[in-house]
Amino acid sequence: MRRPSAIELFIVALTAVFLIIGWRVYGGPHPVAGLSHAQRAPSQLYARLTIRYPNPPIYEEEYRMQDIEGISTYDYRVRSYNCKQITVKAPTGKIYDVSFFFGGLDQDGIWQMVNLPPLKDADAFYAVYVKQLADFKQGERTVTFTDPAYWAQRGHRSQFHLDLSKQNASDLLRMQSQVTGDPRYQKVVDDFRAFGPDEFRRNVALALARARTSRCAQPSASP
Secondary structure (H helix, E strand, O other): OOOOOOOHHHHHHHHHHHHHHHHHHHOOHHHHHHHHHHHOOOOEEEEEEEEEEEOEEEEEEEEEEEEEEOOEEEEEEEEOOOOOOOEEOHHHOOOOHHHHHHHHHOOOHHHHOOOOOOOOOOOOOEEEEEEEEOEEEEEEEEEEOOHHHHHHHHHHEEEEEEEEOOHHHHHHOOOOEEEOOOOOHHHHHHHHHHHOOOHHHHHHHHHHHHHHHHOOOOOOOOO
């Protein structure tokens, strides 16, 4: 029987090494197995902004977006205090608008935002909801706040510094208060407001204008 040559033994050993690496890295003995596993991973994205107003004419606005396995849908709904509700809905399609939008929310810090206490006499109440399911991992978050422009300029926490390095008694204890603004809330609201193609945003503006001027139908007079 012919003994295998050194080159043949080297090829067999090298093949075995690649098979082991493929198994551990890709979940199978060949990269195709890992690719198939990744392709089976569910992909779902959801985002929603609800704005509720305590005073007329607008009662509530709501933006809703979702992308499920690459199929995107999104719509806008506005309700007035005067019995009017208008919905602007985009056709379902295999587009990337929602996935790109979700990436923007991620960059603007949606996952780091926290609930903020409502400010007195707030003219609107905001609630942002996001949910992501990808690579067999899931995360969701709901954040509530008011007056995002206020938080962007004023912030919600103060940092105090004590300076004890001065020998002068009047400077022995000095307290400095630095207010830190947080622009993430305004950025996220702006992301929702700017979402969609031009036609969708135009229809949203028209729906909002119609809701502002709508009137309830008056009951007919009794004979």
